[in-house]
Amino acid sequence: MTTAGPRLLGPADVRALAASIGLRPTKQRGQNFVVDANTCRRIVREARVGPEDVVVEVGPGLGSLTLALLEAARRVVAVEVDPDLARLLPATVAERAPGIEADAFEVVEADALRVTGLPGPAPTALVANLPYNVSVPVLLHLLALLPSLEKGMVMVQAEVADRLSAPPGSKTYGVPSVKAAWFADVRRAGSVGRQVFWPVPNVESGLVAWVRRDPPPTAATREDVFAVVDAAFAQRRKTIRTALRGAGYPTEAVDVALTRAGVQPSARGEILGVHDFALIAEGLAMGSGWGR
Template identity: 55%
Template structure:
C-alpha cells in the first residue's frame, strides 16, 4: 500500500476521551489545570504549526489522556511526555500502543517515554542523553504555564523551538513587546531565549471540560547563540523581577534592591546606556542585560 493510500493513524475523539476518563476514574481537575483536547483537527493543526518532523524528539507537558501525544507520534517524531497524574502516566503508553503500535516497534528504543513528575520538578536527568528533546509542544496547565515554560527553557538548552497552548491573556503577555500594556516580566524573560509570536487561536469547544477562558498558541524559535552567560542570565532576571515588582516606579528606585544605593543604581543604569527615569515596561531584554553587565563591571572595578 502506498503512503498516499495508507489510512492515517486514529486520534482521540470526544467519545474516546470520555470513555478513557471514565474507565480510569479521572475527573479533570482545576487544581491540575486539566482541560483535555477532544478535537483531532485541532491536534493536527497544533502539530503542523509546531513544524514537528519525523525523527525529531519532542517534550510534551501534561499529555493527559494522549490526544496531542498521538498527534505528535503520528508524524514519526519521538515524544518524552511529562505527566503528574500517576493514572494518566501509567495509561498513556497503552493508549498509544493500541492506536499506533508502530511507536513501540523497536522495543529497545520506543518513540514514547513517560516521565511521572510535576513539570516544575523535572530535571535534566529525566531525559535520556541520546534523546534530548529539540522541540517543546504542549497544552500547558493554565494555572502554572509561565513557571513551567521558564523552567523548561532554562533546563533544556537543546530546545530549538516550540509551540504551546496557554490561556489567551498569558499568551499575549509572553509574546508582548516593550511599551505595550501586556509587556511584563514573562515577556522579558521569554525574550531572553528568542523571539515569540502568537501562532493562532483555538476554540473553547475543543476542550473537555470547556474552560472559562480563551486560549492561544504561542510559538518561538531559540536564538542560535546564547544571549549571555548563565551568570548574566541570573542577574538579568533578578533585575527584571525587581523592575516589574515596582513597575510604576522609575528604574533608579525599583532596581536599588539589586544594585545598591541610589547613587550606585543611577551610575550603573547610566553606564549601561539606559535612562534612570525610565520604567520597566520601556526596556527590552538586551537593555536589562546591559544593566547587568554594567553592574558586574562596576563590582569588578570596586566602584
C-alpha cells in the first residue's frame, strides 16, 4: 500500500464507472452503490479491520467499499456475481490503489450462495454491503462455510438488521436471529442514510456487527438444530409442542425432548434462545430413536 493510500470513490466516480460499462443498476441484483467515502471508512473502522486481516467482501460492485478495505486490510477477496463488474474491479483497484501488493486483492466471479471455498489465506473478516434480496442466506452460508471468520460487519436492510440482532422475546426475533446466534454474538451497529447510495433505495439500511463464538454445546448437528428452529417459527404464536408436532416430529419424541431440555410445552419459539433450540434438537435426535 502507498503512504497516501487508495483514492476512494465519490458520486461522480461511481457514475462514471457505471457509464463506462453501460451499467444500469437493477433491483433484481440489489444494486445500490455507496457513493460516500466517509461511510465506507466508517464501516471499515467500526468493523475493526486491521493490517493482519484477510477480508471477504460480497457484492463489491464498483469498488467503493473495496478501496476503503484496502486501506486497512492485508488482503481483500471480493466475490462478485456480475461478470461486467467482476471484470471492471481489478482495473479500478489498479488505477486508484496502485501501490498495493499483487496478492493483496483478488476477485472471485461467483454467486456467494454457491461458493464452496475461497483462494488464498483463510479469511478472518467479512465486511460487505450485502445484496439486500439475499443478505441473510449469504451471511449464514459464509459463516458456515468459513469457520476462520472471526468478525464482521454487513450492511443490510434496516428491518433485516433488526431481525439478525434481535434477542429472544423481542417482536423482531425469529429464524434469522436464532441462526445468526448459533455462529456469533450479533449486535446492531447503527444506521446508514439513503442518500449515500446511488440510486437512492426505497428502504432504510442498517449495520450489523458480529464476533464469532462457539455454538452451543450439543450432540445435535447444526442441521438438526436449524430444522427445529424452522419448525418453531413456521407458524408464529403456536406453542413449541404444537409447532414441532405440526412439522412431523412424533408426539412422544417431542414430549421427551422438551422435558429433557427443561422447556415448557406451552412456550413459544419467540422466547427461546439458541441454547434452548440446541437442547430440544438433541433430545429429538436421541429420544425414541427419532432423528432428522
